[in-house]
Amino acid sequence: MDFSEDQIRRYARHIILPEMGGVGQAKLLDSRVLVVGAGGLGSPVILYLAAAGVGTIGVVDDDTVDLSNLQRQVLHTTASIGTPKVDSAAQAVAAINPDVKLVPIRARLDKDNIRAIIADYQVVADGSDNFATRFLVNDACWLERKTLVSAAILRFDGQLATYRPGGPCYRCIYREAPPEGAVPTCSSAGVLGAMAGTMGSLQATEVVKExxxxxxxxxxxxxxxxxxxxxxRNVRVPRDPGCPLCGDHPTITDLSSHGSTNHACG
Ligand SMILES: [Zn+2]
Known part of the structure; x- marks a missing residue:
């Protein structure tokens, strides 16, 4: 461990934790996490991982900051309206912690680019707002054998789950994506802004734990x-032997069934 004086002070409250120590902090500085979506959930995830000194944070988002985002997306400011969210995220992270390298990936995840993008990271945090992206990220993480920490919010409800290589996976709970428009989104049904903070902070905690x-x-x-x-509520979710992805006789062995997706609101 080769901490500077500043790093010892910056991370003192981590280093003093017996579960973490200097070894854990050094490991965080060497860690690589991909955050899908720099929106409501992505905001606290990115802010806390950056403050914690996670050395490399990739952020995938193809959207620009909109006035309607600011009620919950605390990464962005009124001054950053109209700028790409990945650039706004990079600015915020640079201001918080110079130890952290944010890799801006201004792209829309799809079946053709996602595997190459997540291959560079150890853990993926999904803060996307739509089922198509969630299924795509789940399937890609399974195929690339990456741990996925996934959160979702709507109105006053939140969910959190971690999917590790070996299963169970997201498809063990939700077999396939519902038809477009069948389930309300936060743009159509609303979301309390602080729900993003609650669930995103839990997500950041689980990422660090993983x-x-x-x-x-x-x-x-x-x-x-x-x-x-x-x-x-803490519900047990066993691996489903009939799961088309992580089950005993998988029918999904690549991403060819996925179309194009977006991940805007979160
Ligand atoms: Zn599964």
Whole structure:
């Protein structure tokens, strides 16, 4: 471990944690995480991972900052309206922690580019807002054998899950994407802004835990938060032997069934 004086001060509250220590902090500085979507969930994920000193953070987003984003996407500011979200994210991260390299990937994930993009990273954090992207990211992470930490928010509800190589996977819970328009989105049904902070912060926590192997993994569980009722449910999700991706007789062995996707709102 070769920390500078500044790094020892910056990360003192991590280094003092017995579960983490200098070894864990050094590991974070060497870690590579890909964040899908620099929106509501991506904002706290990127901010906390950057503050924590995760050395390389890739951010995939093809969108620009819109006024309607600012109610929950705390990474961006009024001054950054109209600029690409990946550039706004890079500016915010540079201001927080010079130890962190943000890799801006201004692209829309699709079946042709996603495997090459995620291959460079250890853990993927999905903060996308639509089923097509979530299924694409799930399938690509499975095929590339990457750990996926996935969160979703809508109205006053939040969900969080981790999918590790070996399963269970997202398709063990939701077999396939519902038809377009069948399920409300945050643009059509709304979302309380702070839900993004709650679920995104949990997502950042689970990413750090997966990187360092700390504590109990979320893999095999689904966390369901109801903010209005103030209830948390922790549901066991076993691997489904009939899952088309991670089951005993998989029918999905590549990404050819996926079309083009977007990941805008989060
Ligand atoms: Zn599965």
């Amino acid at each position: 990187l360092l192997g700390m504590g109990d993994t979320m893999a095999g569980r689904l966390l369901i938060y109801d903010a209005l009722a103030v209830t948390w």
